[in-house]
Amino acid sequence: MNKINRRFFLITVASFTATIFSSCTSLQNNGTANTANSPTATTAANTIATGTKEKIKVGVSPVPAGEILEFVKKNLAPQAGLDIEIVTFNDSVQNNTALKEEQIDANYFQHIPFMEDFGQRKNIKMYAFTPQIHLNPVGIFSKKHKSLAEVPQNALVSIPDDVSNAHRALKVLEEAKLIKLKPNVQPASPKDIIENPKNLQIREIPGAQAIPTLPDVDLAGITGNWVVQSGMKTDKDALAIESAQNPLYAVTLTTLVGKENDPRIQKLYKLLRDDQVKQFIKDKYQGAVLPIP
CATH class of the missing domain: 3.40.190.10 (Periplasmic binding protein-like II)
Known part of the structure; x- marks a missing residue:
């Protein structure tokens, strides 16, 4: 041989x-948002106070999502009152399984077509935020x-x-x-x-x-x-x-259906879409990773 x-x-x-995963977006979410079980009860149960900050645990792939989220954690999250715990996975199965089992609050590593296919095969109802964050x-x-x-x-x-x-x-x-x-x-x-x-x-x-x-x-x-x-x-x-004209396969923040209105996750999504994050992506990756407008 x-x-x-x-x-x-x-x-x-x-x-x-x-x-x-590789990276891993159709502009559709895998399932209809269900807010009935979400904001107050979920946030109260999962939020851990760290001083005046709210803690959120997020699964990422190491590069570039992990590096982008690290930038947000150091430069934007403190002023927004978020304490981000970054959990790194090299395996998409482990990352989405951790989300399903609520070991993490959200993950940031996949595009929506990947999420939809994975969710259908593994019976996980996930919600993806749009517009997305970056394209690999x-x-x-x-x-x-x-x-x-x-x-x-x-x-x-x-x-x-x-x-x-x-x-x-x-x-x-x-x-x-x-x-x-x-x-x-x-x-x-x-x-x-x-x-x-x-x-x-x-x-x-x-x-x-x-x-x-x-x-x-x-x-x-x-x-x-x-x-x-x-x-x-x-x-x-x-x-x-x-x-990069059609961001179908751009990576975004994902959580479980029913948790998309959690104020911590909403706040994190807004930070990931911040203009400072877009400039960081442009400066660091020089075209190998592209921010989504």
Whole structure:
């Protein structure tokens, strides 16, 4: 078994035991808001006084959501009377499970199509705030080729294995004219490819494996959160990149249906949408992460 096949065999096995987010928005919420059980009772039960501040516990992925929330915690939350406890997860399953079990009050790591798909599969009714906070654009990267024109016949291409981010990567490949998909299919998957002139070999892998396996493939579709962690720059290193004109897959603050009117969560959402946060995103990530207007 050669190196690439061994690597992808291990990834395939790993994908049965871990679901990794990438980042991860349709402008619909997964379920209708139910405010009957919310503000007063929930807030009284969950709020822990810290001086004059209210405590809120939020699950994040490390980068960039964790860094963005850390900026809010240090620079905006004290004046707003919030004490933010940041809980970092590397696994989307753990993050949303913690939300379902009310170990955290909200999470900030996923886009709405991912939330809707996950919620349907795991029977979790979640609410996503819109407008969203930031976009981790999908780019096509390579360690073997300097341009898409160099990509050979039968090239090996990895894309994320979750439904929504696989669709995003395939759309970038289509916009780059490497493949053509069936029209009006959403979400698209590799079986929806109707033209493939280079006979690209598409492999779906967990998002977290995209960077480690990049040397073994010709091309990889990678979401911006993993790109930032790797030290690459989406705007400089990507051979093709997702457009930010339509923020369908932008990341936002999520909570359980029925808790969306909790004053602490409302306050946190407003802070995440603050102009200072947008400027922080622009300055720090230089195009690899994009603030939503």
